[in-house]
Amino acid sequence: MLASLSSILTLIAMLLAAYGVGRPLVRAWRLEMEDQCALAVWSVSLGFIVAGVLWTGLGCVGLLYRELIAVFTVAAASWGIGEMVQASIHRRSCSVLPQKARDELGPQAPRIWLKLLGACCLIALLASLISALAPPTAGDALCYHLELPKRFLQEHRLVYLPDHENSTFPLLVEMWYLWALALDGGVTAQLIHWALGGLLALAAVLLARPIVGSDWAWFAGGIVLLAPGVTNQMTAPLNDVGLAVFTTLAVAAWWRAAIDDDGSRWYLASGLMLGGAVGVKYLALLFATAWFVTWLALVWRDRERTRSRLRGAAVMVILAAAVGGPWYARSAYYRGNPVYPFFQTAVDAAPTIRESKLSLGRTPWGLLAAPWAVTMHPEDFGGRGHQLGAAFLALLPGLLIARRLRGVRVLLAISGLYFLGCFLLRQNVRFLFPLAPLWAAPCVWVGMELRRAPRFATAGVACAFALLAAVGTLWPAYRARQHWAVAVGVETREHYLERTEPTYRAALLANILTDGGAKILSQDNHGFYFDAEVTQESLYRRRTRYDVANGDLATQLRRDGFSYLLLADATGEGIQYDDTLSELAEQTLAAPHQRDFRSITSYRFRDADGAERTYRLVRVEPEHFAVQRQRRR
Numbered sequence: 001m002l003a004s005l006s007s008i009l010t011l012i013a014m015l016l017a018a019y020g021v022g023r024p025l026v027r028a029w030r031l032e033m034e035d036q037c038a039l040a041v042w043s044v045s046l047g048f049i050v051a052g053v054l055w056t057g058l059g060c061v062g063l064l065y066r067e068l069i070a071v072f073t074v075a076a077a078s079w080g081i082g083e084m085v086q087a088s089i090h091r092r093s094c095s096v097l098p099q100k101a102r103d104e105l106g107p108q109a110p111r112i113w114l115k116l117l118g119a120c121c122l123i124a125l126l127a128s129l130i131s132a133l134a135p136p137t138a139g140d141a142l143c144y145h146l147e148l149p150k151r152f153l154q155e156h157r158l159v160y161l162p163d164h165e166n167s168t169f170p171l172l173v174e175m176w177y178l179w180a181l182a183l184d185g186g187v188t189a190q191l192i193h194w195a196l197g198g199l200l201a202l203a204a205v206l207l208a209r210p211i212v213g214s215d216w217a218w219f220a221g222g223i224v225l226l227a228p229g230v231t232n233q234m235t236a237p238l239n240d241v242g243l244a245v246f247t248t249l250a251v252a253a254w255w256r257a258a259i260d261d262d263g264s265r266w267y268l269a270s271g272l273m274l275g276g277a278v279g280v281k282y283l284a285l286l287f288a289t290a291w292f293v294t295w296l297a298l299v300w301r302d303r304e305r306t307r308s309r310l311r312g313a314a315v316m317v318i319l320a321a322a323v324g325g326p327w328y329a330r331s332a333y334y335r336g337n338p339v340y341p342f343f344q345t346a347v348d349a350a351p352t353i354r355e356s357k358l359s360l361g362r363t364p365w366g367l368l369a370a371p372w373a374v375t376m377h378p379e380d381f382g383g384r385g386h387q388l389g390a391a392f393l394a395l396l397p398g399l400l401i402a403r404r405l406r407g408v409r410v411l412l413a414i415s416g417l418y419f420l421g422c423f424l425l426r427q428n429v430r431f432l433f434p435l436a437p438l439w440a441a442p443c444v445w446v447g448m449e450l451r452r453a454p455r456f457a458t459a460g461v462a463c464a465f466a467l468l469a470a471v472g473t474l475w476p477a478y479r480a481r482q483h484w485a486v487a488v489g490v491e492t493r494e495h496y497l498e499r500t501e502p503t504y505r506a507a508l509l510a511n512i513l514t515d516g517g518a519k520i521l522s523q524d525n526h527g528f529y530f531d532a533e534v535t536q537e538s539l540y541r542r543r544t545r546y547d548v549a550n551g552d553l554a555t556q557l558r559r560d561g562f563s564y565l566l567l568a569d570a571t572g573e574g575i576q577y578d579d580t581l582s583e584l585a586e587q588t589l590a591a592p593h594q595r596d597f598r599s600i601t602s603y604r605f606r607d608a609d610g611a612e613r614t615y616r617l618v619r620v621e622p623e624h625f626a627v628q629r630q631r632r633r
Contacts, residue, residue: 001489003187004133010184011191013077014176018047020080025050029265034209036087041202042269045249047076048176049276053323055175059158060326066153069182109215116466117222120473124231125198127476131235132194133487136186137501138236142526143536144169145237146186149178150528154516160334163539165341168334170327172279173239186528187493190237197234197241201225203248204437210260211407211441216448220440226472227436229386229429235479239280240386244433246277247287251414251438254316258295258309259407271316275323277434282339284324286425287434290417294410342425357426367423378429386430391468392439398446405445411438497529502605504529506566506617509601513619514563521557522566523577524615532564537581547580553588554596557620565597565618573610585618596621 022043026033033039054072058064136146144166152158161167173193180189201221208220224230233241250273257266277284292313299309328338337344359380360366360373371393373380378387399408415438422431447465450458485491497504503522507529510520516531527534541547546556557565567582588597600617607613 003493004487004489007133007184007187007191010180010188011195013073014179014183014188014192015044015195016080016084017073017076018044018051018080020047020076020078020083021050022047023080023083029268030263031265031269032262034214037202038206039087041199041206041249045199045203045245045276046269046272047080049172049246049272049323051076051179052172052175052276052279055178056158056172056326059152059175062157064152064156064158064178064182066182069179073179073183109219113462114215114218117219117469120469121201121222121225123473124226124476127473127480128194128197128231128234129191130480130487131476131483132190133187134235134483135486135493135497135501136190136237136528137497138238139526141190141237142501142503142528145174145239146177146181146189146528147534149174149181149189151533152178153181158330160330162334163535163543165536165539168327168331168340170279170281170284170324172276172324172327173242176242177237186237190235193237193239193241194234196245197225197230200230200241200245200248200437203245203252204440207248207252207255207437208441208444210255211405211411212444212448216444217441219444219447220437222469223391223440223443224436226469227387227389227391228384228472228475229388229433230436231472231476232385232479233430233433235476235483240430240433243277243281243284244436246273246280247284247434248437250274250277251291254291254295254312255407257312258298259410261305264308264312264315267312267315268319270312271319272323274316275320275325278320278324279327280324282342283422283431283434285339286421287414287418288320290421291414293417294413297413298410357428359427360423362424367420370419370423370427374427374429374432382428382430386428388429388432388436389468389472391465391472392436392443394464394468395443395446396439398449399442402446402449408442408445411441414438500608501526501529502568502607502613502615503527503566505603505605506601506615507531509617510564510566513600518563519561520564520566521562521581523568523579523581524566534566535562538578541580547584552596553584554620555623558623563620563622564600565616565620567616567618569614570607570611572612575607575609575611589618 019040022045023039025046026039026043031042033042051072055064055069058068136142138145144164148161148164148167148171151161158171159167176192177189180186180192201224204224205217205221208217211217212220230241250270253266253270253273256262257264257270274284274288277287295309295313299306331340332338360370375388375390375393378384399412415435418435419432422428447461450461453461480487486493486496503524503526510518511531514532518532520527520530520532520534521537521540522534523537525536527536540560544556544560546553549556565581565585567585568577569579569582570576585597588594589599598619598621600619602614602616605613605615
């Protein structure tokens with residue numbers, strides 16, 4: 001329980017620090033806010049971007065030290081507390097405007113439905129929090145979302161890892177995880193993504209406000225938050241929710257500057273948010289392309305403010321490049337491709353997208369079937385854990401009979417172009433997360449239009465919406481049953497990891513045997529819990545071709561600095577491992593009087609996916625030890 005409390009308090013300190021950094025920017029740019037909720041969302045979001053850029057800069061010059069990060073956090077959190085106290089005493093200093101007339105669009109939302117939706121969202125948030133308090137075990141998180149920040153902290157800089165394909169990706173979210181690792185540990189990093197899920201729901205509210213009004217905008221936030229994929233990702237330190245947060249806020253700020261004409265200063269906020277999105281994931285470039293194409297169409301139709309809009313676009317591009325550009329420059333420097341591994345055929349003719357990533361192909365009929373297939377069969381597009389739910393598929397067709405509403409077509413145009421891009425490049429349901437807030441406002445408008453429908457139709461749709469909300473609420477609650485014991489301290493985090501993470505037992509032993517300076521060649525990509533440097537065998541083999549090279553395997557491994565091997569074999573269903581290294585090592589171990597490898601431990605683990613896994617930790621004997629053993633024989 002104390003461990004969970006420590007992680008929660010660390011998260012609160014980080015949120016206060018982000019608020020303390022972002023609030024002065026809101027004040028300096030005189031960004032007008034509708035209420036305290038909007039003020040907090042923009043301040044925290046801007047603060048996170050500034051902190052991420054700061055850690056990136058420190059990593060480039062080799063100054064990523066825990067002590068320096070802790071001092072910054074304490075100072076910024078103290079400032080954030082002061083800002084909150086000042087705001088509570090002097091409300092007028094917060095630049096909060098009265099509610100605008102546009103927020104009164106249509107009748108007020110039914111209070112009973114707002115309360116029920118609020119209760120569902122609260123249950124989903126708490127259930128997701130319980131799961132997020134369990135130690136991280138998600139595969140991608142242990143492979144690079146947490147593994148890379150851990151390595152950067154160990155080296156005090158942003159090191160380039162040639163045998164780690166993700167080390168040159170945009171890593172802004174990972175910089176926030178580095179922040180959490182420097183202060184506490186992996187659970188706090190996981191809580192960062194949980195907090196980003198709540199921020200995404202509030203960002204959807206801010207985007208929907210100028211379109212459907214203040215009351216109804218909360219339904220948009222609820223639809224986004226209760227999407228099963230969102231609450232699922234809130235329990236793991238990934239980056240898809242983080243991407244959706246900043247694409248949504250970028251469009252919301254742009255809307256105020258370019259559509260509502262609330263002041264060109266909002267272009268500054270939009271540019272920083274776009275830069276944050278670009279620094280999180282390559283997909284932000286696709287989103288930005290779809291967005292700017294839609295913007296050009298708007299400029300073409302309304303040429304009265306063309307010059308101001310073009311100036312705003314220039315400001316946004318410059319700020320976005322300043323925030324996210326360094327990651328692409330780093331990738332270009334090390335890989336020769338700023339968006340590696342995408343479009344790698346232009347560099348070395350290597351294929352980038354496997355056909356298995358294009359389940360529907362690239363045909364027109366595949367595109368027509370995509371909405372149904374992605375919704376009803378998400379296991380073919382990345383897994384059911386990332387599904388967006390049936391709410392969007394059920395409600396969006398209602399726009400065919402709904403009246404036109406200012407802004408809806410803009411959101412649909414952006415989302416349609418982005419959906420097309422994802423269909424052509426890589427078909428994965430989690431890549432559609434940035435579309436959820438854009439689709440939420442049109443879905444709410446369909447619900448508002450039901451007041452003109454016959455009563456039985458309204459009642460039927462209301463019951464269907466209630467059922468979808470219930471599913472979105474029960475999904476995280478059902479998942480939390482596996483994690484409540486470790487979350488409240490009934491089970492220790494160490495025992496939980498021994499039950500759930502197959503590499504944890506090997507990591508414990510390796511940490512005892514090494515001082516953290518060793519190198520391990522591993523067939524399993526989960527490296528976060530190892531203090532030593534873990535290299536992915538598949539990527540090492542791709543680079544060195546050691547399996548077909550003429551020469552002794554042990555000699556090459558010693559030459560490249562490896563002192564241990566983690567061999568992994570799996571039988572049954574679930575994820576399987578390439579057995580190249582296992583076979584070569586087994587041949588060496590089975591040889592009479594062999595002197596190069598020594599088996600340290602071996603154990604079996606039954607994984608949740610049904611696979612029976614066997615792990616072996618093997619020591620690569622130093623050359624002089626091997627010679628001595630041979631002489632003794």
